[in-house]
Amino acid sequence: MTTAMKPAQEADSARIAIVGGGLAGSLLALALARQGHGVDLYERRPDPRRQSAGAGRSINLGLSKRGMQGLRMVGLLDDVLARSVVMSGRVIHAPDGNTRYQAYGKDAGEVLHSIDRNELNHLLLDRAQQHPQVRLHFEHRLVHADKAARQLEFDTPDGNVVVQPLWVAGADGAFSAMRRELQHGERADYHQEYLEWGYKELTLAARPDGSSVIELTALHVWPRSHCLFVSHPNLDGSHTLTLFLPFEGEESFATVRTPDQVSALFAKYFPDLLPLLPGLLDQWERHPTGSLITTRTAPWRFGDWAVLLGDACHAVYPFYGQGMNSAFEDCCVLMAALADHPKDLAAAFTRYEQQRRPHTDVLAELSKANFVELRQKVQSPWFIARKRLDLALNRLWPRSWLPLYTMIAHSTMPYGEALERSHRQERLLRTALAGIAALCCAGLAYAIGVKP
């Protein structure tokens, strides 16, 4: 490293550094600033608000209860909801073109909100920038953290910069440089695995009058065992379609490349989408293929100086729609831990990790399992009957009987507790059904005249 180094910024050792200006980082910056802390937000990339709209990396998000709680914490929930489209349920598109609707919950309170990832990020950055306690630093790439000296070193267009913050939050995504630095020389556990499927985004344009060509206020799913389409609605009547397809093998991103191959794939699996996507071949060509990663790691913290949140410590597959929601919930749990331990940062970070990590580990597994559900189970009559029974029981006993999906998407119950409770309900249901079956047999025996 021969580039000139500036001396450490003066008087900033009372400010908090956040590495990563994505959703989690900018939300945390706002939350800390509102508590009176000075915050420096460092982002590797240029200011995204000055970029032309990036193609293909605009995956839409389904905002649910946990994420809403985070936005409410910084007073932004209403602004975000005004920019989002309600999704009250899933529309399942069968191969023959028939559709079936599955509500997300028992009433209008249990819905998701579709929001454009970039738009949400821009809003959060705008509000952070407006706050007098927050300073934004773009094109600052973390190259080194000196844990003993409590210093961060950034590579910037003007040379390397060293800062010495009070403490650091790493919110720099699945390939987090802050995680690498935090865990350097520690006995850290780390697990990463890629899905063997990738994804490509396509836009389903609105009609000239701005109306949507498919039901607007729903998530649409085209489940096939070899591929999967999911679509999120946008305010302008368009939908962001996401095709999930294996990377390798027959009918994969490796073999579907030419216009003929793309058309053949759609004709075979999504004939109903073909007439709605006149620019399909052009979009296919232009839009990149993305990959999906799950990560788990420990520790998430270093003493009283550094802590991780969001994808930096638990990237999950998007199939439960909980990536952003869980990252925002991290912010809430971290802020609560800081409030509980105002004079002991190490204790606050420890409490945050203890309260949070077991649950995000569960979320990783749920997100993997939901990939199978979205592709295969949503069409099975058993699965549909079970979902209906779950919702019916939930209407009968709205406090006692909570479907797993309801607990994950429409509550802030910790993920692990939600899963455990779902297992308890499952056992109860099995016992009850066995009892009912026994009663039916006894009744039948009585009816046909068998004396006990």
Add this chain to the structure above:
Amino acid sequence: MTTAMKPAQEADSARIAIVGGGLAGSLLALALARQGHGVDLYERRPDPRRQSAGAGRSINLGLSKRGMQGLRMVGLLDDVLARSVVMSGRVIHAPDGNTRYQAYGKDAGEVLHSIDRNELNHLLLDRAQQHPQVRLHFEHRLVHADKAARQLEFDTPDGNVVVQPLWVAGADGAFSAMRRELQHGERADYHQEYLEWGYKELTLAARPDGSSVIELTALHVWPRSHCLFVSHPNLDGSHTLTLFLPFEGEESFATVRTPDQVSALFAKYFPDLLPLLPGLLDQWERHPTGSLITTRTAPWRFGDWAVLLGDACHAVYPFYGQGMNSAFEDCCVLMAALADHPKDLAAAFTRYEQQRRPHTDVLAELSKANFVELRQKVQSPWFIARKRLDLALNRLWPRSWLPLYTMIAHSTMPYGEALERSHRQERLLRTALAGIAALCCAGLAYAIGVKP
């Protein structure tokens, strides 16, 4: 990077590069050279043969069948056996000082050979250096691999060096730089986890006449639920003791620091060792505490240019004594795959990974499970009875009934097949025992006069 770069070495694109001059790397260098290939071996550290004996990092190895096969491949088995001590079984030291002997196998062919890691490494490097086809390069630290240009860049005391080998084998250990470079930009799965226990090595000196103070030709184990001692014999009558102890908590490396604390730990758990270790406190102070890691990863290869072996792609805990043995077996499987595909390196590397990775994944799990066995089960009467029954059945049907330990240590059956076969035998044994129990009950019923 501002250091001057030398131009790529000329005319060496027909030579094979091996990154890492440890056990696996130097064995592979010899194996390839004996087939007529030119080999450049690059090692990050200085030549270990010129160092004074490193303290504390000399963990002894138990050479078993798979490792012997690797050494036989390069004609070194007899030389190594001459430098090793036979271990025909385990001596278990109970807390009360009593000992019990468990044979490793049914006869003198089923034993392990204790060898000093450094001595073995020096021997392999000596032989590699003597081979006209091998060039050794010490103090060459891999900083970058350009997969497209098929180039490796090393940081050396004389500046950076770029080479362009025919292909590369990465044998640079659990924190492999070659793995990092090979997988950069790929969808690579990677898992690492540390054991919550660390280890410290101590030397149990021989008597002045060179005789051993405990039985020489055995592995000794002091199993305790809170800690564990294992010892390997050396040719000079000394033993290398390895203490495994948790890093944190009551009675851990964190709390056992002062001479009093060390003495108290030994007085409580290893009173029989205290009089044998007069220099204990001094050794405790001088010898470092090591940590243990398990890693699993994929892919192990890149096209027809790079492949990984040994700890670089599958580091395991040492509790099954298979770390070096499995790394040497990698060399054998890789050499066989190269022989099967003499003109298609990509096919050879693919075949090697397919044949090998599922089995080293199994080894990782077996090595974790054996940690529990060594600490707790070896003392249980059930476990001892089961081991005896296993060996008795093995003597009765030496080809049909093979205890799992026998298959792992004394055969070259792939690890996964060994585990599956052990599960089959387990099921058979349970069925047979249930049958015998039923017969006994029937006999007893008959004897006491119950008529069927």
